[in-house]
Amino acid sequence: MTATIETLVATLRYRPDLGLLFDPKSGTFHRLRNTVAKQMVSQIFSGADRQTVIDTVSNHYRADSSVVAADLDALVTTLTTAATAQAAPHDRALQEIDKRFDTELDFPLRLEIELTAVCNWNCGFCYNVWKIDPTMSDRDVRIAVRELPEKHIPTELATAILDECAEKGCYVIRYSGGETLLHPDAMDIFEHGGRLGLYQVIFTNGHFITADRAARLAAANVRCALVSIHGDRDQHNHLTGHPRAYDKAITAMQLLLDAGINVVAELTLVKENIAGALEVIRDVHRIGVREFGVMRYVPTGRNDDQYGVPISVTLPLMREIDQLTATECSGMTVAWPCAQKLCTSDTDTPLHADDPTLALRFSQIAGHCESGMVWASVSYDGQLRNCPHSNVYFGRLADHPVAELWPTLTKRVHEAVTTRDTCAGCAVADACRGGCHLPSFFAPKQVTGLGMPSLGAESVTGISG
Incomplete structure (x- = not known):
């Protein structure tokens, strides 16, 4: 049985504070809800061998050692078998949100790192305009980004953050931008x-x-790629401002799938592409993509009238998507990430337990946002925030580790997230x-130029620097 215990330790990661095991190949979390199971696994990950675990548990509970041995063997077998079975190509992505962490975590389970501010597309609906004066034109924005003194997160900072995450039990890292792969050392960071x-x-x-790059990503345990696609060929190319954007996106999805990397097609829902959303799902389904994300345009203060989509379009489109996946696109999972309101109403409209639409809503809407509760985001200039859509920061990671800044961040979020x-x-x-708690999280901050918003006299971190 020692070899099986060794396999368990080699295969899974463990957060003893949460009784949580994680499979870094499949992205699957296993909760240990039984006190004895937690005690056994904690001993295993502390270096105890099989006999030591049996003796310790038997003595503590005054139990028959043969019964304890059988329970231990069954537990380890179950966990190692599950890990082996789930470590397969085209794993399910992390669309589901774990809503069972209502207490403050000592350290996040997931982290998003914005590697760069640079992008080769020119999407007027990009949420990165949180960092930009809403009165600036698209041309001025492009110029301002080019003139940034530092356009990418320093490689040594990114790898130091990864080191801390691995040590502290933050198991999932998501990289974004800009265009993520425009960071000059992106591949080195992924491989680290x-x-x-x-x-x-x-x-x-x-x-x-x-x-070649897709194969290299797969070898670096990049298990999932979220690929942006916002319409058919003409519409997508128009929205992104790039004549080959659609073909590049479709080709990339095929290459990533071929390399064994799960692909989630991501559509930002704006006024112009509502009518064509179903056709985009058909397009990516034909090439083998089985997960699709729909994210309503996030208001930024720039071009909101041009792109903004009322929340009232959500439920009718969900019905059409449900019909499409049932009749034409079998196996396709569609989710609306980013804290869509379950009532899909601009004004809060309580739903009753017998509402016939609840099943449909839960089949596509992920539920409440856990930014700042389970995960956090790092901006391209190395500042910690609760969410990549937020322009409120809690400190610089070049000066303070995540573990030092996270407690203040998560405390503020828990205080804000109330019914x-x-x-x-x-x-x-x-x-x-x-739904999204950003509007009630902090008072609006004045954004000037391309610099980050001033926090005024209020100290968000309570830490100097």
Whole structure:
């Protein structure tokens, strides 16, 4: 049985504070809900051999050692078998949100790192305009990005963050941009994370994916790629401002799938592509993609009238998507990430437990946001924030480790995420929590130029620097 225990330790990662095991190949979490199971696994990951675990548990509970041995063997076999079975190509992506962490975590389970501010596309709906004066034109934005003194997160900072994550039990790393692969050392960073055994996800427009690069990503334990696609060929190319954007995205998805990397096609829903959303799902389904994300345009202050989509379009489109996946695109999972309100209403509209649309809503809407509760985001200039859509920061990671800044961040988020009075009586209030909590998280901050917003006299971190 020693070899099996060794396999368990080699295959899975363990957070003893949460009784949580993680498979870095499949991205699967295993919760240990039994006190004895937690005690056994904690001893195993502390270096105890099989007999030591049996003796310790038997003595503590005054139990028959043969019974304890059988229970231990069954536990280890179950966990190692599950890990082996799930470490297969085309794993399910991390669309699902774990909503069972209502207490403050000592350290996040997931982290998003924005590697660069640079992108070869020119999407007017890009949420990175959180960092930009909303009065600037698209041309001025491009100029301002080019003139940034530092356009990419320093490689040594990125790898130091990965080192801390591996040590502290932050198991999932997602990389974004800009265009993620435009960081000059992106592949080196991914390979460093792979050597640490981290489950890695990249967000990309696909422009720089080749067969060789896809194979290299897979070897670095990049298990999932979220590829942006916002319409058919003409529409996507128009929205991105690039004449080959659609073909590059489709080709990239095929290459990534061929390399054994799961692909999630990501569509930003804007006024122009609502009518064509179903056709995009058909397009990616034909090439083998089986996960699709729909994210409503995030208001930024720039071009909101041009791109903004009312939340009322959500449920009708969900019905059409449900019909499409049932009749034409079998096996396709569609999710609306980024804290869509379960009531899909601009004004809070409590839902009743007998509402016939609840099943449909839960089949596509992920539920409340856990930014700042389970995960956090690092900006391209190395600042910690709760969410990549946020322009409020908690400190620089060049000066302070994540472990030092995270407690203040998560405390503020837990204080902000409370059920509104207008949601009282809603049967799914706990699952929804009112959708995105950014509007109520902090008072609006004035953004000037391309610099980060001033926090004024209020100290967000309580740490100097």
